[in-house]
Every structure is written in structure tokens, then in C-alpha cells.
Amino acid sequence: MSMGKLSFIIAENSYIIRTGLVRIINSFSEAVVLKEATELNSLIKIVNKHKPDFVIVNAKLIADPHDDIRTLFSDNLSTKFIIFVGSRRKNEHFVHFNEKISVDDEKTEIIYKIQNLIISRLPTERSDEGNELSEREKDVVKQIALGQTNKEIAEKLFISTHTVITHRKNITGKLGIKTVSGLTVYAILNNIIEIDEAV
Amino acid sequence: MLFTKTSKLAEIVHQNYLLIPIISRFGIKFGFGDKNVEQVCKQYQIHTDFFIEIINTFNDKEYTPSKKLRELPLNITVNYLLKSHKYFNQVKLPIIENLIHQLKWENADNKNNKLILDKFFNEYRNEVIEHTSNEEKEVYPFILEIEKNFHKTRADEQFLNVLSKKSIRKYADTHDELNSALLDLKNIIIKYLPPADNNEITNQILQEIFGLEKDMEDHTKLEDSVVVPAAVMMEKELRKQLDK
Structure with a gap:
């Protein structure tokens, strides 16, 4: 169920701290830790490969945390970087990072920081309208509920079978309903068809 | 948490x-x-x-049944699977059906809701019955035959004849449809069905469906990761006799 979740990669060499960070991140329903790294080279590799939304990296793993960390990674990466520091550096300011988490942070502080990061990244179309069916998709749902095959729907709506299949995929993605009977129920409940029209 | 044979059963339930x-x-x-x-x-x-x-497979979703399970006589696992079928068909599904019948909508606009939901559920139920009875009549007996013949020095001619026509592989995984229907049912109730007047019944229905889903997932896991691989392995060996 990681679909649609914001991805994190955590780079930290201490097992205790790494486990703690993973646990905190995974406690947010919108977030998931994709991978963990214990040193810089493997971090670079997995970040370039997975292009996560966020990277949390311990300052100790970077040669100079005041340099621009982005130069280490491939271009056009939209990843946000968060630096993790020990007690000694907790008051230092790191301009090239989007956020700083310190080992001394209290629970409320760290939760607040991560929450803000998550909010900054949530897609704006995640509102209700984003999941509403378009008129065309409603036409397709109607035909499915009337018992038509993909080919029949294509002919009726003057579109290709391929387009019908794409519509069906998007409908299932939006509604969370996959089977013909399920879509029929949806169509009746939303007055797309009358109950006695259903097959 | 991992349970062992020295775990107290009362503790496991707690x-x-x-x-x-x-x-x-x-x-x-x-x-x-x-x-x-x-x-x-x-x-x-x-x-x-x-x-x-x-117990461990059900308790921890990360847990995969160990090899030990594949080495046990298959009829032990098959017997358990049969009991699960009975539980789905004779206990769980009637409970859900009964709850659906208890839903109430006073508003005239919603009078069809029960009818619609009932129809969908009945279709699902029939699919489950069809699926389980096919397994009971075709798949499980075939698997047990494979096992029986595997342990003979030379398989029965009659069985080898059957084996030349069908393979256990063709039965592997036909659960997708059933899973989708259950997922649809959940989303219909959670997202689209207008709220019933007796909402606590809706809560119970959802709890029952989630429970059934989990039980069925483990059932499938047992079939796909224990029974079918063991039968496939034995069938492969038996096929060597077929070539002779």
C-alpha cells in the first residue's frame, strides 16, 4: 500500500538512531521509508536510483555539510534534504538543507518538522475533486454497468479499445472499485444508471 | 512476535x-x-x-511459512484448508449476510440500497462457493493423488495417464477475482453507500469483512507458498516416469 506515499531514504550509521528515525517516519500515514544507507557512497547510488521525496542524512557522513549536497547527486533531482546532527552542531545553520533535525529534539519538535515537510510535498490535486469522475469516465462506467464489453463500449463512444482500457484503469484508481458488479453498484448509487437497467 | 511450542496458548490469545x-x-x-x-x-x-x-503465519504478515511445512504430509495442510472453507462458507459469510439484512434506511430515496448491496454480496458469495467447491472437488484431490503416487516406487498407470493430460500448474492462483470483489465491497461501504440509520451495523459489517479478508489472505498464502509448490515439485518428479 505504498502507492501515493511520500518516500524517505535515511542515511545514518548508528543502528539505534536509524531504527528510531525509520520508526518515526513510518508512523506518518502519508510517508514511508524506502531504503536505508549507512555511508555516503551507497546513499548516492540509491538516491539516484529511487529519486525519493526526502533524504535524511547524518552530518557525520558528509565531508562538509556546509557545501551544497546536491552537487553529489544526479541533476534535476527534486529531493528535499534534511540534515541530522548531534548535540554539538544543534545550533549551527546549514543553508543547503531544507530542514535540520537534532538528536536533542523533543518529540513535538521532530513531529512538527516532519509534518511540515510532508505538507510541503503533498500534491495539491489531492482534494476531493481529484477523485471525481470526468463526464467521459461516467459514460464508460455507465456502459460497463449496462454489461457492455470493452469493444462494444469503444464502438458506442467512438474511441479505441485501448482508450476504454485506459479509462477503466483511471476509474478503478479513482474509485477503488475494480469488478463489473462493483462498478454497477457505484453507478446505481450515483444515479448513473437506474436499478432496473443493471444486468 | 514469534510463538513456539512452549508458548502458553492463553498468552497467545491475549x-x-x-x-x-x-x-x-x-x-x-x-x-x-x-x-x-x-x-x-x-x-x-x-x-x-x-x-x-x-499461528505464526497468521500473526505476523511478514512471516513466511518455513520449509518444515512443505515437508509435512500435504493432507495435514489440505485438511486445514478444508476447515477454513467450511468456516468461510458456513460461519463468516452467513454472519455478513445477516448483518446486511439488518441495515435500515428510512428515507425513500435509499430504499434500494439494501437490495443493491444484497445483490452484490450474493454474487460474491456464489463466487466463493464456486471457487471453494472447485478446489474441494478438483484441486485438493488431485494434489493428494500426486502425493500418494509420489511415495510409490512406481506411480499407478491410471494416474500417469491423468498426469499426461493435466498439471497442477494450471490451478496456480485464481484468487485475484475474489480479492477484488471483497476490496470493492469494502470501498462501496466505506466510501459510497449512503449512511444507514443503524450505523453500528455498518461498523460490524466492515469489521467482519476485514476479518474475512485477512483470513482469506492467509489461506491463499498457505496454498501458494506451501501446497502448490510441494505438489509442483512432486509432479515434476512423477513426470520423469511419464517419459519412460
Whole structure:
């Protein structure tokens, strides 16, 4: 169920701290830790490969945390970087990072920081309208509920079978309903068809 | 958490009450005092290793049944699968059906809701019945035949003849449809069905559906990661006799 979740990669060499960070991140329903790294080279590799939304990296793993960390990674990466520091550096300011988490942070502080990061990244179309069916998709749902095959729907709506299949995929993605009977129920409940029209 | 044969059964129930139907499927009744798994299994003549594997598989979704399970006689697992079928068809589905019948909508606009939901559920139920009875009549007997012949020095001619026409592989995984229908049912109730007047019934229905789904997932896991691979392996060996 990681679909649609914001991805994190955590780079930290201490097992205790790494486990703690993973646990905190995974406690947010919108977030998931994709991978963990214990040193810089493997971090670079997995970040370039997975292009996560966020990277949390311990300052100790970077040669100079005041340099621009982005130069280490491939271009056009939209990843946000968060630096993790020990007690000694907790008051230092790191301009090239989007956020700083310190080992001394209290629970409320760290939760607040991560929450803000998550909010900054949530897609704006995640509102209700984003999941509403378009008129065309409603036409397709109607035909499915009337018992038509993909080919029949294509002919009726003057579109290709391929387009019908794409519509069906998007409908299932939006509604969370996959089977013909399920879509029929949806169509009746939303007055797309009358109950006695259903097959 | 991992359970072992020295775990107390009462403690297991306290840790995860969702295991209650699984335990009762083995015929175990409550009132088992401080007996551990091994003692209870002995009392009820249950294969202890098998019981432990089932409990752990259900308890921890990361847990994959160990190789030990594949090495046990398949009829132990098949027997358990048959009991699960019985539980789905004779206990769980009637409970959900009964709850659906109890839903009420006073508003005239919504009078069809029960009808629609009932129809969808009945279709699903029939699919489950069809699926389980096909497994009981075709798949499981075939698997047990494979196993029986595997242990013979030379398989029966008649069975080898059957084997030249069909393979266990063709039965592998036909659960997708059933899973989708259950997922649809959840989303219809959670997202689209207008709220019923007696909302607590809706809560119960959802709880039951989630429980059934979890039980069925483990059922499938047992088939796909234990029974079918073991049968495929034996069938492969038997096919060598076929070539001779």
C-alpha cells in the first residue's frame, strides 16, 4: 500500500538512531521509508536510483555539510534534504538543507518538522475533486454497468479499445472499485444508471 | 512476535485475539488453563509444528511459512484448508449476510440500497462457493493423488495417464477475482453507500469483512507458498516416469 506515499531514504550509521528515525517516519500515514544507507557512497547510488521525496542524512557522513549536497547527486533531482546532527552542531545553520533535525529534539519538535515537510510535498490535486469522475469516465462506467464489453463500449463512444482500457484503469484508481458488479453498484448509487437497467 | 511450542496458548490469545477463529478451527475449545501449545496439541491430537506455523503465519504478515511445512504430509495442510472453507462458507459469510439484512434506511430515496448491496454480496458469495467447491472437488484431490503416487516406487498407470493430460500448474492462483470483489465491497461501504440509520451495523459489517479478508489472505498464502509448490515439485518428479 505504498502507492501515493511520500518516500524517505535515511542515511545514518548508528543502528539505534536509524531504527528510531525509520520508526518515526513510518508512523506518518502519508510517508514511508524506502531504503536505508549507512555511508555516503551507497546513499548516492540509491538516491539516484529511487529519486525519493526526502533524504535524511547524518552530518557525520558528509565531508562538509556546509557545501551544497546536491552537487553529489544526479541533476534535476527534486529531493528535499534534511540534515541530522548531534548535540554539538544543534545550533549551527546549514543553508543547503531544507530542514535540520537534532538528536536533542523533543518529540513535538521532530513531529512538527516532519509534518511540515510532508505538507510541503503533498500534491495539491489531492482534494476531493481529484477523485471525481470526468463526464467521459461516467459514460464508460455507465456502459460497463449496462454489461457492455470493452469493444462494444469503444464502438458506442467512438474511441479505441485501448482508450476504454485506459479509462477503466483511471476509474478503478479513482474509485477503488475494480469488478463489473462493483462498478454497477457505484453507478446505481450515483444515479448513473437506474436499478432496473443493471444486468 | 514469534510463538513456539512452549508458548502458553492463553498468552497467545491475549497477544492477538484475531487468532481465536484460527485456534477454534483446529477443534480447540477454551478453558485450556495454563497449558502450552505442545500440551494442547497433544490433547487434541494436532500436529504441533503445523499448528505453530499456522499461528505464526497468521500473526505476523511478514512471516513466511518455513520449509518444515512443505515437508509435512500435504493432507495435514489440505485438511486445514478444508476447515477454513467450511468456516468461510458456513460461519463468516452467513454472519455478513445477516448483518446486511439488518441495515435500515428510512428515507425513500435509499430504499434500494439494501437490495443493491444484497445483490452484490450474493454474487460474491456464489463466487466463493464456486471457487471453494472447485478446489474441494478438483484441486485438493488431485494434489493428494500426486502425493500418494509420489511415495510409490512406481506411480499407478491410471494416474500417469491423468498426469499426461493435466498439471497442477494450471490451478496456480485464481484468487485475484475474489480479492477484488471483497476490496470493492469494502470501498462501496466505506466510501459510497449512503449512511444507514443503524450505523453500528455498518461498523460490524466492515469489521467482519476485514476479518474475512485477512483470513482469506492467509489461506491463499498457505496454498501458494506451501501446497502448490510441494505438489509442483512432486509432479515434476512423477513426470520423469511419464517419459519412460
